[in-house]
Structures are given as C-alpha cells and as structure tokens.
Amino acid sequence: MSRHVLVTGASRGIGAAIAEHFIALGDHVVALSRSGDAPAGVARAVAVDVTDSVALNDAVKSAIDEFGPVEVCVANAGVTRDGLAMRMSDEQWREVLSINLDGAFYTARAAMASMVRQRRGSIIFIGSVSPFMGVPGQANYAAAKAGLVGLARALAKEVATRQITVNVVAPGLIETDMTSDLGPAKAAMEAMIPAGHSGQPSDIAGVVGFLASNHARYITGVVLSVDGGLSLGH
Numbered sequence: 187m188s189r190h191v192l193v194t195g196a197s198r199g200i201g202a203a204i205a206e207h208f209i210a211l212g213d214h215v216v217a218l219s220r221s222g223d224a225p226a227g228v229a230r231a232v233a234v235d236v237t238d239s240v241a242l243n244d245a246v247k248s249a250i251d252e253f254g255p256v257e258v259c260v261a262n263a264g265v266t267r268d269g270l271a272m273r274m275s276d277e278q279w280r281e282v283l284s285i286n287l288d289g290a291f292y293t294a295r296a297a298m299a300s301m302v303r304q305r306r307g308s309i310i311f312i313g314s315v316s317p318f319m320g321v322p323g324q325a326n327y328a329a330a331k332a333g334l335v336g337l338a339r340a341l342a343k344e345v346a347t348r349q350i351t352v353n354v355v356a357p358g359l360i361e362t363d364m365t366s367d368l369g370p371a372k373a374a375m376e377a378m379i380p381a382g383h384s385g386q387p388s389d390i391a392g393v394v395g396f397l398a399s400n401h402a403r404y405i406t407g408v409v410l411s412v413d414g415g416l417s418l419g420h
C-alpha cells in the first residue's frame with residue numbers, strides 16, 4: 187500500500203534522491219523545500235521554509251488531509267555556513283542552527299501527532315558525521331547536527347510504545363551542491379575516506395528507505411553513519 191512520505195529539502199541533492207527512492211516504491215511523496223522544486227512523480231511539492239513553523243504546520247496538515255497520516259517523515263533540509271568560530275557572526279550561527287535543528291524539530295513535531303494516532307511511523311533525521319569528527323570551521327553545523335542526535339534519542343523513547351521509530355542517518359562526504367565548492371579541501375577529505383571515494387545521494391536514500399521499512403521496525407534511537415568509513419578516523 188502507498189505510504190504518505192514527507193521529505194524536506196527534496197528539491198535537490200540527498201533529499202531529491204530520497205524522494206525518488208520512495209516514488210519508485212509507489213509511495214505518495216510530499217516534497218518540501220524553499221524553492222518548491224521537486225523530482226518528477228511527487229504527489230505534491232510545496233514551497234515552504236522549515237524555519238517557519240506556522241507555514242510548515244499548515245503544509246503538513248494540508249498534506250495529511252489529502253494523503254492521510256504521515257507514515258515516513260524525513261527531516262533532510264540543511265545548510266552549511268562554514269567559518270572559524272572566532273570570526274563566526276551571530277547570523278551564521280543562528281541560520282545553521284535554525285534550519286538544521288529547529289527546522290528538523292518543527293518537521294517531526296508536525297508529522298508526529300498523525301503517526302501517534304495511527305500507531306505506526308518512522309522519523310528519520312539527516313545528520314552528519316561532522317559532530318563525531320570535529321571539523322574545524324563547522325562549529326555551527328556540528329552543534330546543530332549533534333543536537334539532532336539528542337532530539338532523536340529523546341523522541342525515540344517518547345513514541346516507542348506507539349510503534350514509531352526515530353533514527354539519525356549521518357552521511358559522510360556526498361556529491362551534491364553542498365559539497366561542490368569545497369575546493370582543495372574536498373580532495374583532502376576524500377583522501378581520508380577508507381573506501382577511497384565520496385558517496386552519492388542514492389547511497390543515503392537506500393539507507394533511509396531501509397530505516398523506513400518493516401525490516402527496521404525494531405531499530406530506534408540509533409545513529410547510522412553512511413560514510414565509507416570516514417568517521418572511523420585514522
């Protein structure tokens with residue numbers, strides 16, 4: 187049966203690959219992003235900023251009215267605004283925290299009530315290996331992505347009895363717009379990946395698909411790194 191799948195940041199990169207994965211399974215995918223762009227085959231594409239909790243709630247409510255309770259919620263929208271902490275502006279800090287962490291919380295909260303009523307669901311946060319590696323220049327991003335781990339573990343316990351799982355997928359270096367302008371730092375990072383190469387958005391989408399499947403119904407509160415071994419360190 188078709189599931190109602192919500193994906194934020196689905197206009198491109200990892201989010202688009204996640205949306206395509208569920209579309210291929212025949213699910214109703216509701217794609218949210220600021221631009222409103224979405225891969226072909228989505229049930230609905232909505233232009234919404236995940237930091238606007240009122241607009242986000244309205245978008246999710248309207249999707250629930252049409253497609254029924256959300257069964258899979260993927261909070262993927264994210265940005266980086268790298269810079270050394272000593273020179274990081276308040277705006278740089280706040281923007282990254284509000285999109286990556288506040289936005290993910292608002293998204294999960296908007297979808298959760300319908301999952302609880304249905305006594306079924308998967309919430310998946312797209313984190314990062316950054317907080318586990320200690321990447322200079324990413325204090326804001328690492329703090330936001332580390333926050334997702336605490337958020338997921340707390341939520342996992344709140345909703346476990348309702349048969350809802352909450353997990354974090356932590357990508358390493360994946361080929362998207364986000365990593366296209368890293369310059370020489372990219373080759374340096376690639377050299378640190380035990381698998382010897384960066385990943386593709388489909389590498390993340392497949393794992394998200396697994397966590398949302400019945401095969402993973404007993405997995406909750408975990409952080410699953412998908413990084414070719416990058417976070418293993420030297």
Ligand code: NAP
Binds near residue numbers: 234
């Ligand atoms: P991307 O290609 O830059 O795409 C980012 C997506 O987020 C776009 O769909 C963008 O949509 C959306 N977005 C950004 N701000 C938003 C906002 N305020 N409201 C709604 N949507 C917003 O990035 P990506 O590489 O696919 O990253 C996806 C996720 O994976 C992020 O959470 C990122 O932190 C995480 N991640 C990526 C990597 C990597 O190596 N690429 C590694 C670790 C973790 P619009 O531009 O249309 O608004």
